[in-house]
Amino acid sequence: MTMVVDARGVGKVFGGGAEAVQALTGIDLEMETGDFISLIGPSGCGKSTLLRLVADLLEPTSGELLINAKSPSRARLDRDYGMVFQSATLLDWRTVRKNVELPLEIMDVPTEERSKRATEMLDLVQLDQFADHYPWQLSGGMQQRVAIARALAFQPSLLLMDEPFGALDEMTRELMQQEVLRLWGETGISVVFVTHSIPEAVFLSTRVLVMTPRPGTINTEIVIDLPAERDLSTRESPRYFELITEVREALRRGES
Amino acid sequence: MTERDDIIRESRETDLLSAFEGDVPVGGRTPAAIREFGGKYLPALLSFFVVIFLWEGLTRLFGIETFVLPKPSEIITSFIETWNVVWSAGFKTLYEAVGGFVIGVSAALLTSFAAARWVRFREGMLPVAIAANATPIVALAPIFNNWFSITSPLSKMAVVAVVVYFPVMINTTRGLLEVDQAELELMRSVAATPTETMLRVRVPHALPFFFASLKVASALSLIAAIVAEYFGGPQDVLGQYIINRANLFQFPDAWAAILVASILGVAFYVLILAAERLFMPWHVSFRTSE
Numbered sequence: 001m002t003m004v005v006d007a008r009g010v011g012k013v014f015g016g017g018a019e020a021v022q023a024l025t026g027i028d029l030e031m032e033t034g035d036f037i038s039l040i041g042p043s044g045c046g047k048s049t050l051l052r053l054v055a056d057l058l059e060p061t062s063g064e065l066l067i068n069a070k071s072p073s074r075a076r077l078d079r080d081y082g083m084v085f086q087s088a089t090l091l092d093w094r095t096v097r098k099n100v101e102l103p104l105e106i107m108d109v110p111t112e113e114r115s116k117r118a119t120e121m122l123d124l125v126q127l128d129q130f131a132d133h134y135p136w137q138l139s140g141g142m143q144q145r146v147a148i149a150r151a152l153a154f155q156p157s158l159l160l161m162d163e164p165f166g167a168l169d170e171m172t173r174e175l176m177q178q179e180v181l182r183l184w185g186e187t188g189i190s191v192v193f194v195t196h197s198i199p200e201a202v203f204l205s206t207r208v209l210v211m212t213p214r215p216g217t218i219n220t221e222i223v224i225d226l227p228a229e230r231d232l233s234t235r236e237s238p239r240y241f242e243l244i245t246e247v248r249e250a251l252r253r254g255e256s
Numbered sequence: 257m258t259e260r261d262d263i264i265r266e267s268r269e270t271d272l273l274s275a276f277e278g279d280v281p282v283g284g285r286t287p288a289a290i291r292e293f294g295g296k297y298l299p300a301l302l303s304f305f306v307v308i309f310l311w312e313g314l315t316r317l318f319g320i321e322t323f324v325l326p327k328p329s330e331i332i333t334s335f336i337e338t339w340n341v342v343w344s345a346g347f348k349t350l351y352e353a354v355g356g357f358v359i360g361v362s363a364a365l366l367t368s369f370a371a372a373r374w375v376r377f378r379e380g381m382l383p384v385a386i387a388a389n390a391t392p393i394v395a396l397a398p399i400f401n402n403w404f405s406i407t408s409p410l411s412k413m414a415v416v417a418v419v420v421y422f423p424v425m426i427n428t429t430r431g432l433l434e435v436d437q438a439e440l441e442l443m444r445s446v447a448a449t450p451t452e453t454m455l456r457v458r459v460p461h462a463l464p465f466f467f468a469s470l471k472v473a474s475a476l477s478l479i480a481a482i483v484a485e486y487f488g489g490p491q492d493v494l495g496q497y498i499i500n501r502a503n504l505f506q507f508p509d510a511w512a513a514i515l516v517a518s519i520l521g522v523a524f525y526v527l528i529l530a531a532e533r534l535f536m537p538w539h540v541s542f543r544t545s546e
Contacts, residue, residue, distance in 0.1 A: 102456070
């Protein structure tokens, strides 16, 4: 079985000579179809860098990295993944619908098909009534949902999310988490999710990878054995709190 | 912002949508729109008339001579009496200004795209351009008169083109280059080519910069045309007309010509404002009631 993400001894050095910074070292990661993996760790632990290596926005300086058994650059050109950034990164001059259609335009999908797909995606994130609004007319949470619709529009097998809810308030954040779980369940997509938030990582993931800085590496892997169906009661279950404690202690160990 | 956010956040019910319908640009003229229009332009109109009345009143009160500062009433009289001559001169000058504007803006756009596309070009060209920008360009007018023939409107257009070129080129280049890093990453993540990124991200980003520079350039182009005319050439243009009437002590005539120049300048500016709204209706400066 091919892995969605298969990393062996991946490292990344920024710069050269005396100024060189070892951002990542010895990253091993096997991600199967349908996995929901969270990368968590303090600032500077390289979690965003790792995500960018997978996305082929950066190139590894050592090790081997395969996405769907292809090089990251091949995977990017094949549109194997969709990406959601920390800020929604919607283009101000495009309506919500046109923003969702952007990747489809670049793929030369015919107009009719494009519009049909955008409608489906906006239904999926429950923003169909806002299709003709401009981004500035939406709240932060809604903008991020448009960004998710855009990332899913071309039906990639992998979704990469870089602290997507970092700028949202707690209430919106919890709603968005529920939303992402629903999308994940409905589409069967694999997700790599970068976050600062321990409860967020535990609530969403099948596996949490705890990273430590200087140099960035994966320190501990915690399998989240919560039931597949997760809702408010999950957030109040004892097992949820145990797992949160486990992640927190792993982060502490990494600090010392 | 936050208040509206609270209202619409997570709302899936249509009735809540009406809460911010007022923010959506609407085509029709509602009573509120008329009130807003009045509220926006009334103060400007009012201060315009106050200035005119003060000007008229004070020149009468202190008996200021016409050759020092004509009264607005005298200028208006002359404006009406010399209507044909002064407008004909105005349009000839406008022709030079617009011609030079088109040449200058086109050259600026070509340079900007090249600068945004090729790093080498940018690094080689921009410092030179900025240095050239610091040169007082109207000083070139006599030289352009020599190059392009003093009688040809081309010599005036050349001055206008060079004056207009720099602000447009420098601003547009900045707009094309100062793009959010995340937007570039987004375009890369969807495997967009540099041309697609240029058209879909960089160009729309540069439009506000471009139009801001066009507004400056529209005013500059008339100034440059008239100043270039002062350096000699055909007599039937605004610059020469103003010089000739002033030499004959016909100051109200000179002022009437200045009035024409100012009307043309405002009209040119308004035209660009309208184009700006047409080309980027999304822009933050046109959002109502934030």
